[in-house]
Amino acid sequence: MRHSILLFSLVLLASLKVLAQSAGASTDTVPNLTEKLLESLGGKALWQNTRTLYLKEQMWAKQSSEEIQQEIWRDLKFPGTKLHLTSKSMDRTRAWDAKQGWGILENGKSYLFDSIRVKTEFRAWNANLFTVCYKLANKDPNLIIHEKDGEIIQVYNQSQELICTIELNASGAPIKWSAPIGEAIESYIYGPLQSFGPYNLPSWWTSPDGRWQFKYIEFKSSPDAPEISFLPPKEFNNKK
Numbered sequence: 001m002r003h004s005i006l007l008f009s010l011v012l013l014a015s016l017k018v019l020a021q022s023a024g025a026s027t028d029t030v031p032n033l034t035e036k037l038l039e040s041l042g043g044k045a046l047w048q049n050t051r052t053l054y055l056k057e058q059m060w061a062k063q064s065s066e067e068i069q070q071e072i073w074r075d076l077k078f079p080g081t082k083l084h085l086t087s088k089s090m091d092r093t094r095a096w097d098a099k100q101g102w103g104i105l106e107n108g109k110s111y112l113f114d115s116i117r118v119k120t121e122f123r124a125w126n127a128n129l130f131t132v133c134y135k136l137a138n139k140d141p142n143l144i145i146h147e148k149d150g151e152i153i154q155v156y157n158q159s160q161e162l163i164c165t166i167e168l169n170a171s172g173a174p175i176k177w178s179a180p181i182g183e184a185i186e187s188y189i190y191g192p193l194q195s196f197g198p199y200n201l202p203s204w205w206t207s208p209d210g211r212w213q214f215k216y217i218e219f220k221s222s223p224d225a226p227e228i229s230f231l232p233p234k235e236f237n238n239k240k
Contacts, residue, residue, distance in 0.1 A: 033147045036172025042199040047137035049223040056218035062211040076134035080230040097230040120182045127164040127179035
């Protein structure tokens with residue numbers, strides 16, 4: 001009788017162990033929020049090999065009756081961005097890297113960024129959704145990821161400073177992004193995803209108060225370093 005009870009107990013323990021292992025295996029196959037985000041936007045492998053972006057956007061500002069077209073060249077590996085904004089009354093260019101920034105206005109006047117502006121632009125670049133996706137896909141060791149209830153990803157640096165917060169829907173697509181840029185919290189609401197070749201990107205996005213609205217009209221990528229320079233042109237007069 002005792003032998004039967006002991007045998008039954010051993011069989012039961014073995015069965016429970018198998019069930020626990022099975023449960024653990026199934027849990028490990030459930031994608032985390034970071035994986036869901038990358039998959040929704042085209043896949044981890046795609047973003048691992050997306051070094052440089054060229055974007056053309058339509059912009060609308062509450063305080064302006066004109067539609068603005070914005071071209072952006074962005075390096076996702078090292079800090080560097082160039083923008084060209086045009087409308088009926090506007091033709092402006094500005095660019096920056098980790099060390100300096102500059103701009104040229106409609107009247108040809110040029111200016112340099114001060115150190116505060118360079119730091120602010122770096123924070124914006126570092127928190128940008130596409131920069132974050134590149135770094136997540138390549139498992140950047142400088143990032144610390146916290147996943148919260150409500151499908152929320154919080155990205156921190158090694159100093160435990162918040163870089164950005166990304167909220168996802170049930171499918172893993174981003175629906176809201178926010179980041180501490182300068183002295184303010186900048187945030188955007190994203191619309192449904194739209195295909196741009198192998199990429200899936202928000203079809204539109206807007207500031208929460210609707211003062212700024214955006215829509216992609218062209219999106220190109222490259223696995224290579226940018227072909228353009230973020231440095232001031234030779235004729236730049238270096239005057240603020």
